[in-house]
Amino acid sequence: MAMIYKSSPLLTKVAHLGIVFAIACAMATASRSQSNEITITLAGQSMIRSDIRATSPATVPVIQGLLKGDVVFSNLEATVAEKGETVQEGRGFLTPPEALDALKSFGFNLLSLSGNHAFDLKVNGIQNTIREADSRKIVHAGTGNNLAEAAAPAYLHTPKGTIALIASASGLITPGGSATAEQPGVNKLRVEAGDKENEATKDLPGAPSNTPNQEDSQRILQSIRDARQHADLVIVYQHNHVFGNHAFSTIFTEGMQERLAPNDWLKKWTHAEVDAGADIIVMHGAPLLHGVEIYRGRPIFYDLGNFIFNVPPTLTYIDEPMSWESVVASVQFQGKKLQSISLRPIVLNPIGEGEPDIHNPHANNQFLDTRGLPSPATGARAGYILQRLADASKPFGTTLEIDGDIAEIKLNAVNSR
Numbered sequence: 001m002a003m004i005y006k007s008s009p010l011l012t013k014v015a016h017l018g019i020v021f022a023i024a025c026a027m028a029t030a031s032r033s034q035s036n037e038i039t040i041t042l043a044g045q046s047m048i049r050s051d052i053r054a055t056s057p058a059t060v061p062v063i064q065g066l067l068k069g070d071v072v073f074s075n076l077e078a079t080v081a082e083k084g085e086t087v088q089e090g091r092g093f094l095t096p097p098e099a100l101d102a103l104k105s106f107g108f109n110l111l112s113l114s115g116n117h118a119f120d121l122k123v124n125g126i127q128n129t130i131r132e133a134d135s136r137k138i139v140h141a142g143t144g145n146n147l148a149e150a151a152a153p154a155y156l157h158t159p160k161g162t163i164a165l166i167a168s169a170s171g172l173i174t175p176g177g178s179a180t181a182e183q184p185g186v187n188k189l190r191v192e193a194g195d196k197e198n199e200a201t202k203d204l205p206g207a208p209s210n211t212p213n214q215e216d217s218q219r220i221l222q223s224i225r226d227a228r229q230h231a232d233l234v235i236v237y238q239h240n241h242v243f244g245n246h247a248f249s250t251i252f253t254e255g256m257q258e259r260l261a262p263n264d265w266l267k268k269w270t271h272a273e274v275d276a277g278a279d280i281i282v283m284h285g286a287p288l289l290h291g292v293e294i295y296r297g298r299p300i301f302y303d304l305g306n307f308i309f310n311v312p313p314t315l316t317y318i319d320e321p322m323s324w325e326s327v328v329a330s331v332q333f334q335g336k337k338l339q340s341i342s343l344r345p346i347v348l349n350p351i352g353e354g355e356p357d358i359h360n361p362h363a364n365n366q367f368l369d370t371r372g373l374p375s376p377a378t379g380a381r382a383g384y385i386l387q388r389l390a391d392a393s394k395p396f397g398t399t400l401e402i403d404g405d406i407a408e409i410k411l412n413a414v415n416s417r
Helices: 009-035 057-066 098-106 122-135 147-151 214-228 248-253 264-276 379-396
Strands: 037-042 045-047 071-075 110-112 139-141 154-158 161-170 191-193 210-212 233-240 280-284 292-295 298-301 306-309 325-334 337-348 374-376 400-403 406-409
Touching: 037 161, 037 233, 037 280, 057 098, 057 374, 071 161, 071 233, 110 161, 110 233, 139 154, 139 161, 147 214, 161 214, 210 214, 210 264, 214 233, 214 264, 233 264, 264 280, 264 292, 264 298, 292 379, 298 325, 298 337, 306 325, 306 337, 325 379, 337 379, 379 400, 379 406
Parallel strands: 037 071, 045 071, 045 306, 071 110, 110 139, 161 233, 233 280, 280 298
Antiparallel strands: 037 325, 154 161, 191 210, 292 298, 325 337, 337 374, 337 406, 400 406
């Protein structure tokens, strides 16, 4: 026999109040995401080799002054080494755990860990960096204990909304540095020139145009779609060294023009990422300042160059005046609508304190720790940096309005919505 239960008036009233409360919460959340103004600050890569609070304390307030925003982002272009861990062969862009404390004190609360130096201490380095970032509650993406973790969006929850980050890297990844189903590593986007993988480690004369690997691209696009469902805004980061069909070292040693702009494959790929749901795309790797495009109302920063550049003096082929100049971008959204983009030029000091070691690429000394630190550019040099960025952005239909030491990207009703 079926049993019929009748609700009491009290239970009915409680249930009704619960429904009303749930609707009110949903409306409040929707209202917040539509009305809150949020500022996202994007800096160049941070190739940091020490705790700058200890090695260059006078620089700390200068750096803090450059990084104002609800979300402050950079890429950690190094791997964390615990005490006693060193690299005797191969690349060794190592940094102590305390360098993360320095980055946090500067204002960074969102980091990409995906880069060609993430695997410089192999699996230990990947796990060190994740562990130390987690212990400091720094939100990060781009590496993991397996491919699923490395590809997964990370979420930064702020009073003004939730920001997702998906991060990957392409080119110059150390063999074995890519995350797999069972191995820690980087979320790698393979780039193919015909039937060859273009790792940017050697010249590929006559090879077909570059295209993203289908499996990798589908994984990254799906991560963007997933993030779109759980975040108010989605940032997509890529650490890229693949330009045309020449090795990265060839392009920079020979000063080829292609080092100054994204390759065609990258433009098509970033558009696909925006189509999948990215709100901001930001890249490093050149390491030079590239142009900015506004595509479907979403900014694409093709390369923001360097923010902290503790690069060894042995790496002469990426040491040119433009390597020591960049901008910090401040992107403002009102809900989902792009409101403004301002750009503040910076300069980095190529000469550190003490004596450089020009023979040992793994040396870590006072000169290295105190070179490549940012400060605001002013006067003629600020104008030059901003004009160079304006010229690099023109091919994308992007106009910069320069006013002294600051520039604004001119938005209109079409490209801001």
